[in-house]
Amino acid sequence: MSEFRQQAKINSVLELTTEQLCDPASYEKVYHRPLHDEPMPSVAALSELMDRLRAVLFPGYFGNSSVSPESMRYHIGANLFEVDRLLTDQVRRGYCFFCELERGGECQDCDARARRLTGEFLGALPQLRELLAEDAQAAYEGDPSSRSPGETIFCYPSLVALTHYRVAHVLHTLGVDLIPRILTEMAHAATGIDIHPGAVIGRRFFIDHGTGTVIGETCIIGDNVRLYQGVTLGAKSFPKDGQGRLVKGGARHPVVENDVVIYSGATVLGRITIGQGAVIGGNVWVTTDLPPGARISQQRPLGVPLVDGGGI
Template structure:
C-alpha cells in the first residue's frame, strides 16, 4: 500500500513546470529511443571475447573452432552496435540538425563496418598493453593474469574500443563505453586521448587522462596520476571553447608515479621520470627526473 503524500498534486505540478526540467529532460527526436547501457555492456562483453578468445565468452574455443566463435560473436556485435550508433546520432539530432532517418541508418551501417575492420589493430595494441603489464609488474605471474585481473587491461580494452569509435566520429557511444570502465575500475580515460603501444597503469585507481592527451609508447602511470587541463579559455560570450589542445603530451618511456599531476599543453620529454605527488605545469626535458624536495 502506497503512503499518502501531502501536497502530492502541487509537487507534480512543480515538477511538470518546464522551467524545472529544462536542463534535465531529453525529448527523443523522430521517436527514437536513447542508447541502451545494457546493450552496450553486452557489446563490450562480446568484443572482449573476440579480442581475448578463451579468456572471456566461450571457454572451449580452440584453433579449429576459432573462426566459428569469432564469426558468431561479431555478427551479433555488428547488429547491436549499428542500432546503438544510430541511437547515439539521433540523441544529438537537435544539435546536429534534423536529417533523414534513412541517412542515419545508412551512416550507422557504414560506421559499424569501418569499426569492425579496426578490430585486428585493436587486438594488436591490447596485446602490447598486456605484455607491458606483465613485464612491468613483478607481482604478475603470467600475461593471462593481467587479462583476467588487472583494472588497467579492463580500462584499456574499453578505451581502445571507444577510441576507435571516436576516431570514426561516432556520437555519444564512445563516451558511454569509457565511463562504463571508469565506474568499474576508477580509471577515467577520455576516448579522445591518443595512447601508444605498451601502455601500463599500475594499480590504477584515480587515474585521469584528458581528451586531448597524447601519450607515446612504453609509458607507465601509477595510481592517482592526473593528465589534465590547466585552464579553460572562454570566447567573447564567456562560453568555454571546446576541442582545443589543452592536455599534456607524454613522450615515449616516461614514468609518472602515484599522485603526480601534469596540467596544460606541456610536454614530458622521452624517458623522463615524474615522482609521486609532484605538480607539473611546464615542459620537462628528455630524461629529466622531477622529484619532491627531500625534507631535512
Template sequence: MTEHDYTLADVVALLVESGDNGPASHRYSDFTPMPSVEALSDIVRSLRSVLFPGYFGPSEITPDTMPYYIGSTLDRVERQLADQVHRGYCFVCDKNKTERCEDCVARSQEVARSLIAKLPTIRKLLLKDVGAAYDGDPAAKTHGETIFCYPSVRALTNHRIAHELYKLDVDIIPRIIGEMAHSDTGIDIHPGATIGESFFMDHGTGTVVGETCIIGNNVRVYQGVTLGAKSFPKGDDERLIKGLPRHPVVEDDVIVYAGATILGRVTIGQGAVIGGNVWITRDVPAGAQIVQSRALQQSFVDGGGI
C-alpha cells in the same frame, strides 16, 4: 504544506512540471530512442570475448569452435552497434534547427563495419598492453592474470574501442563506453586521448587522462596520476572554447609515479621520470628526473612551480 501532506499525484505533477524546464531535466524525442547503456555493455562484453577468447565469454571454446564463435558474435555485434551509433546521432540532433539527417542509418552501418574491421589492430595493441602489464609488475605471475584481473587492461580495452569510434566522429557512444570503464576501474580516460603501444597503469585507481592528451610508447603511470588541463580559455561569448589541445604530450619510455599532476599542453620528454605527488605545468626535458625535495616543496608554498 509539509512533505508529509503531499499525495502521490502531487509529487507526479511537480516532477512533470519541473521536467518542462529544459533538456537537463527531461529528455523526449519522437521516434528517436536513447542510446542504451545495457546494450552497449553487452556490446563491449561481446567484443572483449572476441579480443580475448576463452578468457571472456564461453570458457569451453576450442581452436576448432573459435572461428564460428567469433564470426557469429561479430555478426550480432555489428547490427547492435549500428543501432546504438544511430541512436547516438539522434541524441545530439537538434531537429528544431536542422533537418533530420537522411543518411544516419547508412552512416551508422558503415561505422559499425569500420569498427569491426579495426578489431585485429585493436587486439595487437591490447596484447602489447598485456605484455607491458606483465613485464612492469613483478606481482604478475602470468599474462592471463593481467587479462583477467588488471584494471589497466580492462580500461584500455574499453578505451581502444571507444577511441576508434571517436575518430569516426560518433556522437556520445564513445563517452558512454569510456565511462563504463571509469565506473568499473576508477580509471578515467577520455576517448579522444591518443595512447601508443605498451601502455600500463599500475594499480590505476584515480588515474585521469584528458581528451587531447598524447601518450607515446612504453609509458607507465601509477595510481592517482592526472594528465589534465591547466586552464580553460573562453571566447567572446564567455563560453569555453572547445577542441583546443590543452592536455600533456607524454613521449616514449616515460614513467609517472603515484599522485603526480601534469597540467596543460606541456611535453614530458622521452625517458623522463616524474616522481610521486609533484605538480608540473612546464615542459620536462628528455631523460630528466623530477622529484620532490624540501626546497621544491617550499617553492610550491611560495607560489612557484615546475
C-alpha cells in the same frame, strides 16, 4: 491520525508534487525529447557489446572459456554478428541524441552512416587486438607481482579500462557521437580509471593499480609509457570567450613522449611536453616542459640525478 486521513494526505502531496514536476518550467532544462522515435543509447546493450568484444579480442578468457582452435571461427563469427547488430543500433541512437531535426519519422542518413561506420570499426578489430596484446605484455613486464600476461588480461583493471578506451578511441576517430564517451565512462565507473576517448595513446601502455588515474581529451601519449595510480594528465586552465563561456576543444593536455614513467599521485597539467625517458616522482606537480631524461621528485630540483627508485 487515522490510516484513511494519513493516506489522503500522502495522496495530496503526491498530486501536488506531480503537478510541479510536470510544469514545463521545471523540466525544460533536464528533459530529453526523443527525436525520430529513436530511444536513448542503452547502457545494457553497450555492456553486452563490450562483453562480446572481449570474447572476440581475448578468446578463452571471456565468453565461452572452452573455445578451441577448431571452434574459433564459429565463436568469433557468432559474436561479431551480434556486435554488428548491437553497435549499428547504438551508433544510430547516438547520432539521434544530438540530432537537431525536430521532425519525427525515420532518419535514413543516420541509419546508413551507422551501418557504414560499424563496418569500418569491425575492420579495425585485428589491429585493436594487437594493441591490447601489447598492453597486456607491458603490464606483465612492468609489474613484478604478475605471473603471466594472461593474468593481466583476466584480472587487471588497467586492461579493462584500456579495452574500453581502445574500442572507444576507434569509434571516436570514426566520428561516432556519444557512444565512445559512454564506453569510457562505463570503465571509469568500474575501475576508477578515467580516460577520455579522444586521447591518443601509443603502444605497450600500462597503468599500475590504476585507481584515480585521469587522462584528458587532448593528451598524446607515446610508446612504452607507464603510469601509477592517482596520476592526473589534465588541463591547466580553461579559456573563456567574450560571454564568459568555456571555449571548447583546443589542445590543453600534456604530451608524454616515449618511455616515460609517472609515479603515483603526480599531477601534470597543461599543453606541456614530458620528454622521452623522463621519470616523474610521486605527488609531484608539473606545469612546465621537462627535457628528455629528466628525473624529478619532491624537494629535488630539475636535473639532479636520482638512484633508480630512490624517493620515487
